[in-house]
Amino acid sequence: MRLSSIFEGAPNIEIKGLYTDSRKVKKHGMFFCLDGIITNGHKYINQAIENGATCIVHTEKLKKFVDDIAYIKVEDMTATMNQVIAKFYNYPSENMLVFGVTGTNGKSTVTNIIKDIYDHFAPCGYIGTISIEYKDVRRAPDLTTPDPIYLNEILRDMVKDDVKAVALEVSSHGLEQGRVDAIDFDIAVFTNFTYDHLDFHGTIENYFNAKKKLFQNLKSEGIAILNIDDEKSQELRTAVSGRVVTYGINQECDYQAKNLKLSMNGTKFSLVYADKVYPVETNLIAEYNIYNLLAAIASIVESGIPMEEVLKYVNNVSQVEGRLEIIDEGQPFNVIVDFAHTPDGLEKIYEFAQSITPEDSSVISVFGSAGRRDSAKRKTFGEIASKYSDMIILTEDDPRDESAKEIADEIKTGITNNVRCVFIEDRYAAIRQAVEQANADDTVLILGKGDEPFMYREGGRAPWIGDHNAAADTIRKYYLGIGIDD
Numbered sequence: 292m293r294l295s296s297i298f299e300g301a302p303n304i305e306i307k308g309l310y311t312d313s314r315k316v317k318k319h320g321m322f323f324c325l326d327g328i329i330t331n332g333h334k335y336i337n338q339a340i341e342n343g344a345t346c347i348v349h350t351e352k353l354k355k356f357v358d359d360i361a362y363i364k365v366e367d368m369t370a371t372m373n374q375v376i377a378k379f380y381n382y383p384s385e386n387m388l389v390f391g392v393t394g395t396n397g398k399s400t401v402t403n404i405i406k407d408i409y410d411h412f413a414p415c416g417y418i419g420t421i422s423i424e425y426k427d428v429r430r431a432p433d434l435t436t437p438d439p440i441y442l443n444e445i446l447r448d449m450v451k452d453d454v455k456a457v458a459l460e461v462s463s464h465g466l467e468q469g470r471v472d473a474i475d476f477d478i479a480v481f482t483n484f485t486y487d488h489l490d491f492h493g494t495i496e497n498y499f500n501a502k503k504k505l506f507q508n509l510k511s512e513g514i515a516i517l518n519i520d521d522e523k524s525q526e527l528r529t530a531v532s533g534r535v536v537t538y539g540i541n542q543e544c545d546y547q548a549k550n551l552k553l554s555m556n557g558t559k560f561s562l563v564y565a566d567k568v569y570p571v572e573t574n575l576i577a578e579y580n581i582y583n584l585l586a587a588i589a590s591i592v593e594s595g596i597p598m599e600e601v602l603k604y605v606n607n608v609s610q611v612e613g614r615l616e617i618i619d620e621g622q623p624f625n626v627i628v629d630f631a632h633t634p635d636g637l638e639k640i641y642e643f644a645q646s647i648t649p650e651d652s653s654v655i656s657v658f659g660s661a662g663r664r665d666s667a668k669r670k671t672f673g674e675i676a677s678k679y680s681d682m683i684i685l686t687e688d689d690p691r692d693e694s695a696k697e698i699a700d701e702i703k704t705g706i707t708n709n710v711r712c713v714f715i716e717d718r719y720a721a722i723r724q725a726v727e728q729a730n731a732d733d734t735v736l737i738l739g740k741g742d743e744p745f746m747y748r749e750g751g752r753a754p755w756i757g758d759h760n761a762a763a764d765t766i767r768k769y770y771l772g773i774g775i776d777d
Contacts, residue, residue, distance in 0.1 A: 294321075294346055294361055297375055302361050304345055309379055309440050311372075318343035323372050324350065348372070373473035376443050383446035384475040388456035390590050391471070393463070393505050394482025394518075396636045397583045398435070401482060402458035403611045404587035408604045409456055412596055416449045418442070419460030420630075421612065421742065425449050431744075436465025439473055446474075456594070463501040472508070478593060479509045480516045480586050484523040485635035499523065506530045516589045518582060519544040536593055538585040540578070546589045548581050555617070555625070555647050562588070564598055573605045577615055577643040584608070613741020615640065616759050620766040623731040624652075628758045630741030632661070632688075634671045640736060641679035648734040653681035655725045658738040659688030659718075660698050662747070669698065673705025680736075682728065683712040686721035688739045689747040718746070722758070723765040737762055 295303040307319040313335035316322055322339035324332035324347065333351050340347070346361040350368050365371040377384075392401045399420050406424070409415040416425030418437065423430040423445055436459070437445065449457060461479075465471055484499060506515050507530045515531040517524040519539040528535050537544035540551070545564065548571075552559040558581055562569040575584055584605060591601050610616060618626040625647060631640045637658075644654050656676050660669045676683050683706065685699035699714045706712050715721040718740075725735045737758045740746075746755040756764070767773040 292379055297378060298363055301346075301363065304361060306346060306379070309376060310339070310344070311438065311440065313339040313342065313344075316342040316344045318345075320344045321346040321348060321375070323348045323368060325368060325372075326350070348375075369469040369472065373439055373469060376439050377473040380443040380447040382475070383443055383450045384457075384473070386450050387446070387454060388478075388594055389474060389476050390456065390458045390478045390480065390594075391461045391474070391476040391505055392458065392480040392482065392586070393461040393466070393502050394480075395485045395633055396631075396639075397482035397579070397586070398460040398462075399630070400580065400583040400611050400614050401480060401586045401590075402460050404584060404608055405458040405590055407609045408587065408601060409458070409591055409594075409596075411604050412600070413455040414453060416445075416454045416457040417459075418445060418457060425454045425457070426452055428452075434465070435460050435462040436470050439470050442470060443473060461505055463498055466504045467501040471505070476505070476509055476513055478514045478516060478590050479505050480590055481506070481518055481521070481524060481527055482583070482586060483518055483521045483635070485633055499526075503527060503530050509533055514593050516586060516593065518586065520582075536589055538582070538589045540581065540585075546585050546592075548585055551578060551581060553578065553646065562602075564592075567598075569598065569602060571602060571605060574607055575605075576617075577639070579639045579643075580615060613743065613757065613759055615643075616742070618759060618762040618766065620763055620771065622726075622729075622766050622770055624729040625732075625734040626726070626729075626737070626762050626766065627734065628737045628741060628762055630743075631738045634668055634675060637672060637675045637738065640738065641675060644734045644736055645679055649732050652730070652732040652734070654679055655682045655684070655729055655733060655735045656680040656738065657684045657686060657718075657721050657725045657736065659686045659690075659695065660702060660739070661689040662691035662693030662695075662698060664689075666698075666701065669701040670705035673702040674707065675705075676702075677706040677708050677710045680710055682725075683710055684721045684725055685712065685714045686718045687716055687746065688718070690749075691747050692749040718755070718758075719761050719765070722761045723769050726762070726765045726770050729770075735762075 294301045305319050306321050309321050310316045311323050311325050316339045322344040348363045392398045406415045406417040420435045506527050511532045513533040515535045519537040520541045538546040540548045547563045548560045550561045557574045559572050562571045613630050616628045629640045631637050687695040695716050740758045742757045742759050745752045
């Protein structure tokens with residue numbers, strides 16, 4: 292693309308790539324001098340030019356200029372960058388149906404359910420915490436919501452591959468940092484709102500205001516799909532200029548689940564929609580997953596697919612790895628892996644565990660808390676765990692440069708009721724201990740990491756096999772004795 296077609300009056304030079312990282316710039320690149328949280332991109336202009344940048348977009352007044360380099364000074368870097376990105380990649384989000392899902396918990400599950408069901412009608416992509424997926428493509432993500440350049444590049448690739456829709460996890464960080472400002476959302480979904488990410492946002496109000504941006508910026512033709520049972524939905528309703536659709540369980544709404552019958556094998560309920568009652572049977576378990584399913588059903592139906600067609604595919608929704616994942620290797624007790632890493636997330640998974648565990652059996656918990664991330668919730672984790680657990684095994688969970696033992700000690704300050712608690716730093720060993728200690732009909736909960744294949748330590752990101760794999764492996768080896776030499 293020619294620079295003159297991006298900026299009026301600019302030189303007629305070729306631009307082959309867009310960059311915010313000076314180390315990644317290639318020949319004929321445009322470098323945006325972002326003033327980020329950690330560093331200021333203006334410091335790296337020389338490196339960008341050395342690596343091949345022919346255009347520098349900046350906001351600060353520069354003292355030094357290099358011949359044959361185009362310099363574009365702008366007032367609002369985020370707004371300008373998003374406009375350029377959309378144009379450079381030929382407005383990909385305008386050429387597909389875009390579902391955006393935000394909320395404290397449930398984003399990964401809702402987006403994956405949308406993809407799983409919508410794929411039966413037309414190719415659908417997914418971008419989020421777990422992966423980047425469409426058709427036969429699967430890539431590991433860097434962020435829940437990628438940076439705007441990479442995000443639009445992915446969407447462009449999807450459009451080229453004839454993908455008709457995409458389900459996108461929209462994080463509060465991504466909204467606050469303008470990563471989705473160039474995205475044309477058709478449907479915006481709100482799951483729930485609870486305490487999280489105050490290490491980044493500072494206050495609960497700032498955190499919610501970041502979430503609200505998805506709905507404030509939704510086009511007038513867009514549809515907002517809100518969880519009516521969450522009180523924050525009322526505030527979001529006033530932020531939407533387009534149509535609002537509601538879903539829930541406890542209050543009358545557009546998509547309401549009634550008469551829930553929960554079990555370890557699935558859930559049955561009645562779905563009330565448009566003055567009709569539809570019997571629904573799904574393999575999804577736990578009440579909070581029915582909220583997730585309702586959000587996905589509402590999204591797909593509102594996109595134009597009849598309810599009767601959508602319901603054909605809810606009975607066997609693909610398992611979202613690491614999200615309320617039942618690990619069954621033939622052992623006589625329950626083992627559940629879940630990504631829960633917020634107080635509300637823990638409370639909900641514990642409530643489900645309590646509902647499936649006989650009174651004379653035990654709930655054994657394995658979890659920790661991330662280093663350098665919102666340390667205030669650690670005591671709360673201890674309080675919640677001790678309310679439901681018979682034994683707690685504290686372990687590492689992305690400790691970064693903090694001591695996993697000191698993090699565990701902070702969690703312990705909230706543990707009451709004389710619940711047995713031990714600290715085993717190595718996460719695999721902690722999971723093994725829980726598995727070896729479990730008796731028939733007990734429930735082992737392994738919380739916090741889900742299927743994540745890495746662990747953040749002091750030296751950076753290190754490989755980790757994932758809680759789901761660690762659980763299956765320890766059950767086979769140390770409980771069933773499969774694969775261990777006598």
